[in-house]
Amino acid sequence: MSKAIAGPEIERLIQLLARVPGLGPRSARRAALHLIKKKEQLFAPLSSAMAEALERVRICSTCGNVDTSDPCTICTDPRRDGATIIVVEDVSDLWALERAGAMNARYHVLGGTLSPLDGVGPDDLNIKGLVSRVAEGGVSEIILAVNATVEGQTTAHYITDQMAGMDVKVTRLAHGVPVGGELDYLDEGTLAAALKSRTAF
């Protein structure tokens, strides 16, 4: 707002809400007003949920997943197949694959893709951690579940090269992923099918 008309604390809330993806300046004002109107039902619970999540959130030092424990729930789940690691660019892809529910494997979050033009090299991604996990043994397959973009495929090739000489099978998702598409936008059936018909890389 151009003028401060609702008190500095509310103005600041609106300004910060406007920076949340999915909300803009107008949506932020509407969201703030809605929160104020639903003070007990939504505003108070959301405020405390935010404070708790902020305090407890951790990045898993093993796989890069977001959780409230480190190592994360998936890394410590004994029912998960530790011999298979699904490599993803981002936590949002991990979440999408979990919603598809097709695999009971573990994950490795790279934190992006190789992109020389943007100055993103191998050391900027969590690739060394992946090599270490495979080097420790017990991993028989790595599924490269990266986006079907140029950067994603470049990253997949680089990781495959790093695995040369190690006793691990490297596979990638089947061509159910649309070219140029992003995992997080796919429906769960397509993701599940792409996982099932993964091919040797």
Place this chain on the structure above:
Amino acid sequence: MSKAIAGPEIERLIQLLARVPGLGPRSARRAALHLIKKKEQLFAPLSSAMAEALERVRICSTCGNVDTSDPCTICTDPRRDGATIIVVEDVSDLWALERAGAMNARYHVLGGTLSPLDGVGPDDLNIKGLVSRVAEGGVSEIILAVNATVEGQTTAHYITDQMAGMDVKVTRLAHGVPVGGELDYLDEGTLAAALKSRTAF
């Protein structure tokens, strides 16, 4: 999410974010991940802004505006023209009119419109408070800045009837407001023009 994979605090944050207008379940997940990634730059400031706004927000007992003080900043501002009261349905309309910046008056927030079909009668709105403010004296004009909907116009007629016999001029916004349109979606120029060419009701 169908499965809890990111810890109960993060799941709860996502569920509550999904109830914020402008965000849905998918946007809520993206928003939560973005907050976690921008922990220091956005998540922490937003969390504390939320807690502070939650603690300090008040509904003005004079006009129904949302602020961190009661009476609100507008009601206590000596530079405001207390002789003119702009009557609006919702605080979002007050904010829209303030952004238009065309008037330096005070406000009265009704909290909705008369809607017999939805069981909303005069006692469900902040109409008695408006009558009291006018009865106290010092108010020479009431501008009915309600939406150009059937309910808005019904409400305007009802308020005009309540003002019968009181020494106050009742006006309404000029027909710059599109029929069926809502104030909060209008551009500032249209709102300013509608205020300037308001007509006798």
